[in-house]
Amino acid sequence: MTDEIMPDSTTRLALAEQRARIAVAAAGAMLVAGVLLMATILPAEYGVDPLGTGKLLGLTSLAKANAPAVGEAAAAAQAPPPAELEPTRPGANTPQTIALKQDTVTFKLGPFEGIEYKYRMEKGAGMVYSWTSTGKVRFDFHGEPMGAPKGYAESYEMAEGQKAAGSFFAPTTGIHGWFWENLDTNDITITLTSTGFYASAIEFTPDGQKPHTLPDR
């Protein structure tokens, strides 16, 4: 009863019977994989819900955290590729068409927790910013150009410290902002204040993305 699964064994069961058994196993494997894929993975990972099980099990809400990323990638695929990523050299004055906004946010981070906060800005749009932290953080001020491959980021400043301030002109249209990581063993608070020509802001946490709508100044 056990020999037929040995690689080198000759058949003890009739060949037809053995074939049927393997065919059932292979088809079963494919079927189970297909059902699991459609019932759980597609809704949870990609927000596609062909069987309605995603909604039933609440998996689509899980996907919503990922969905903007997928949507962004799709939008990025349609958008023309960013021409050249050379930094703009604004003159003494760069006229802006959108409303000036001001934003002050605070983040509480537990030991070794990280958070990301970015502004959606057009190429050439400017802002001034200043942030302080009650403990030492590692930070990466960076931007993700729209249309760039997923996961691509340009770093503007990467260091460790407790504060930074500056004026920034977006070299590309996309989202630009900070990744902070608490290097302290205590809880810390980071306070960011900025004024600039950005449309909105997005907060990225391990739980997902949270858009911030910002009032006009």
Next chain:
Amino acid sequence: MNSRQRLLLTGLALAAIVVFEGVAEAHGVSRRDASFVESIRGAAIGPFLYLGAKHMVTGYDHLLFLVGVIFFLYRLKDVLLYVSLFTIGHSLTLLGGVLGGIHANAFIIDAIIGLSVVYKGFENINGFQTFFGWTPNTRMAVLIFGLFHGFGLATKLQELALTKDGLVTNIVSFNVGVEMGQMLALTFVLIGLTWWRTRPGFLRHAFMTNTLLMTGGFLLVGYQLSGYMLTK
């Protein structure tokens, strides 16, 4: 070369074309690791050793394939032979892929890795022999799928924007880390399998286990292919 081998080679050539027309997609490396690696200038042997080992130990697709490969290998000599073939395969494409700047599509590569799991499960239940009266050369298959696993590792490494400075040292460190992680994982898998083989249930459950292996492989293929189609 008989017609089956020719068919196999044609299939592989087609797969290679599909893979390389794709663009590199980023996934799989945590933001923290990525931001750390981006901040590295020059050679950093320790961190890359660690990242390579971490990728292997937490890479269930590689582990499933290895479980399939050594499932029916009773002699240590055979285990060493097959693992060496797998290692040669993935090291070639890991080093060649990153140094040669070959950007394979991560979804397609990961789908092929899933397919390698399906293949091994199917072979373990004697599917090729029973259905086609012919079994692909297992050593060749392990080597060739090793090449694809290497491209998979290369895409993960390429997600970390590496600087030219100390590139070769870092890639080799990553590769050595992968082997260390593989040895570590294999040790546990072998201990588990060896113990299980002494139990009376082993052969009775072997068929089911390899069917489950195939299920896992199909799941990986579906997951990656739908990712390829939905996020393109």
